[in-house]
Amino acid sequence: MLEKALHGNHRYWGWLAFLAVVVGAGAFFYLRQLDYGLGITGMSRDVTWGLYIAQFTFLVGIAASAVMVVLPYYLHDYKAFGRITILGEFLAVAAVVMCVTFIVIDLGRPERAFNVLLHPAPRSILFWDMVVLTGYLVLNLVIGWTVLENERNGKAPPAWVKPLILLSIPWAISIHTVTAFIYAGLPGRDFWLTAIMAPRFLASAFASGPALLVLLCLVLRRWGGFDAGREPLQALARIIAYALAASLFFVLMELFTAFYSGIPGHTEPFRYLYAGLDGHTRLVPWMWTSAVLAVLALVLLIVPALRRNEAWLALACLAVFASLWIEKGLGLVVTGFIPSPLGQITEYTPTGPEVAITLGVWALGFVILTALYRIALGVRKETEA
Amino acid sequence: MHSSRRDFLKLTGIALIGAAVPDALLPAGLAPAWAGAPGFRPDVRALKAARWGMVIDLAKCRPDCTDCIAACHAAHNVPAFGNPKDEIAWIRRETFGRIFPAQVHRHLEPRRQAGPVIALCNHCANPPCVRVCPTGATFRRPDGIVMMDYHRCIGCRFCIAACPYGARGMNYRDPRPFIRRIDPGFPTRTRGVVEKCNFCVERLAVGKPPACVAACPYGALTFGDLEAPDSAVRRAIAGRTVLRRKPELGTEPQVYYTL
Structure with missing residues (x-):
């Protein structure tokens, strides 16, 4: 073959x-x-x-x-x-x-x-x-x-x-x-020290992966001489909608635990991500872009008329992929190191x-x-x- | 000629087989050298302990002195890159507020909060760095010293993520050009491996105390066996208020600070 x-x-x-x-x-x-x-x-x-x-x-x-x-x-x-x-x-x-x-x-x-x-x-x-x-x-x-x-x-x-x-x-x-x-499982990296990390990873994965698959199917239909058909893409869209909703829900749960408890080790990384910490704001525009894209994509995927329109579906999938790439491929890893064990803020580019x-x-x-x-x-x- | 070639091939074969066998499968007689390989005779002067530990008396440490850092970094060929991005330090001088953030409050005198505190590897009794190392390049000796094998380290930096004390440094580039004077008594490292304080195992092995302890002009550093009730370290903490870094994490640091 x-x-x-x-x-x-x-x-x-x-x-x-x-x-x-x-x-x-x-x-x-x-x-x-x-x-x-x-x-x-x-x-x-x-x-x-x-x-x-x-x-x-x-x-x-x-x-x-x-x-x-x-x-x-x-x-x-x-x-x-x-x-x-x-x-x-x-x-x-x-x-x-x-x-x-x-x-x-x-x-x-x-x-x-x-x-x-x-x-x-x-x-x-x-x-x-x-x-x-x-x-x-x-x-x-x-x-x-x-x-x-x-x-x-x-x-x-x-x-x-x-x-x-x-x-x-x-x-x-x-x-x-x-x-x-x-x-x-790492002591001293409070941003990562959360039992919901694995469920969060899975939820965001089950949104970003199928979103990429939808986009690949659309590309193959247009340029690859292969039509996956309408139904599988719609089924994937429903899966993405559920997974994205779960993913957003999990992030909100993280925010609740961090900010209601008020424990600095847990609030500081989130403040760094969404508001900036002590004037360090490099990731803030990225993270808000990610948040806006995620909410936009969720609306596009939940409203049936929009989901069924493949142009809107393609846009939604692009938004899901970009949003979750920013969240996981940019924010999640770097922010575990901010602030450092000695309380210093070193940004990364x-x-x-x-x-x-x-x-x-x-x-x-x-x-x-x-x-x-x-x-x-x-x-x-x-x-x- | 013929026999030497055969011997060479035989040796190569043995070496290849040896390299392919994981440590866990080796018979006890072939355990790593530090565990006491056959034929290895420790120096009679070697200092021994059930658990090595250090006490740092903050009342004696002076803000204008960095003798311990200079002695350590010279003895261990620690590179001075001259920029914070690449920085590696086996001992670093920080402020009290950075080392003990939980002890900082609004009414703490600024002098105390900004006061100098030296920080080094805590040689934890329950070290997260050893737990996460995927090759066993970081390991804990029976006497409590957390050590590194620079020839086994693959440079994944999982140990740096796991250390809650910032005690480890990565050689992001070749360190040798940045060593002021290479001391042939201790190996230099290569680029791509992690390094940290080793409680001066090489000096203990020949009966000398750690370089930082020997270098401190004010007697602020005490080193000894934490398991021996009459040891210098046990006397140094007896009756004193003692701090350890982030004890709530359960790592059991073996470096104690007295106020």
Whole structure:
């Protein structure tokens, strides 16, 4: 089936060439980073995780959200998702590859990454994150590939895939739960020290991931010669609406606990995010943009007439994706370090090379996604013909 | 020639197998060197304790003195990058208000609040940094010292996120050009690894007290075995009002401050 990725029109090759250029630029700056060290980024003594780890966290959510199409299709036999389940699974594959890449480029000594396997430390959440991410990557690759191959040969998937599919459902929940535990178990980082972190992560993931899937389906309809149909997109829209509402609700619960208790360690990070702390306001415009986009998207998704209009739906999905990217891919990680354990406020801005490397990893993910989608849609076209 | 080549291949093979076996699976005889490997004979002068700890007498610490920091950073080749973004410090001098924010109130004399307090790794009895390290590069010795293996650290900085005291620093760039004079008695670090205070394990191993303790001209620092009732540290805290940093977090800091 792999050979299908090698056939495409000019648009396909042009898009891949564009992505290759972005990957190349990222690789160039990554070599600079290897030479100089992580000091090439905006990370500092006080803010020791930045854009890379934030992207990793956001993309774990995108990967986990595949379960939102897998679960209705395989557990509830919801036929409308039959056409897009493979898209969800392959999106998860690309997202996990990006996650792992972001972790590796964030390491000070990437050549020692395998120390995590040589000297396994089961007390460390990072160890478990490696276990669940690797497992999830293998599960989605094996399931997606096997189902597709049998579809191509006009056969039903073999019996052994079904247990793997069932396993992939709780496994998807596990990857984002374990990722939340990286943050939620640290003494002295009050912003992250909240039991609702994992539910919050899952809610925002189940909104942002399906939103991306809707956008990808619309792109494929317009330029990819594949029409997912109307019903699956509407079903995804309802899922996004519920998940986004839950996500906003969870954020409001965080705000209540912080501000009604009035404990400084809990209020200060939120004040930094939405109002600024001691004159430090770098993230404030971003966070309000995120909040406004989220509310706007929720209205667009709840009002039936707007949701059913695919132009408004596309806008809503863009708003959801942008809003939650800001919240998780920008605000959540950096603010855990503000203020520092010594009460100092050090703001963080990614540097040019850091942004270029980040874009390079995203482009790498899209190369994988494009190739996998090309294969999946090629098989579809063949069987439908 | 022939036999030496065979020996070389044999050794390489053994080394490769050795590298592929996780520590947990090694027989006890091959445990890491610090645990007392076969053939390792500690120096007879080595200082030993059930639990090392330090007492810092704030009444004796002077605002115009940084001798302990200078001695520590010289002894351990700690780089001086000269900017706050890259800064690494094994001991830092801060204000009382920053180190003990819970003790600050409106009526605290400004002199007290701005007074100098030195801060270093607390060598916690329940260290979060050790818990989160994914490779065991940060570990706790039986005598309570929280130590780092700079050759195993992968630079993920999970330990920095986990430390509630800001005691750890990351080498964001090659530290060697920023070391004023390299002391060959202690290894320098490379870019990409985390580092912190080690309670001077290398000096304890040859019978010397920590460099900061030896350097303090006012006798403000006391070091010793917290488990021994008649030790210097136990005498230093006996009958005194004692503060520890953020004790409510349950990390059990082993650095005590007396007022």
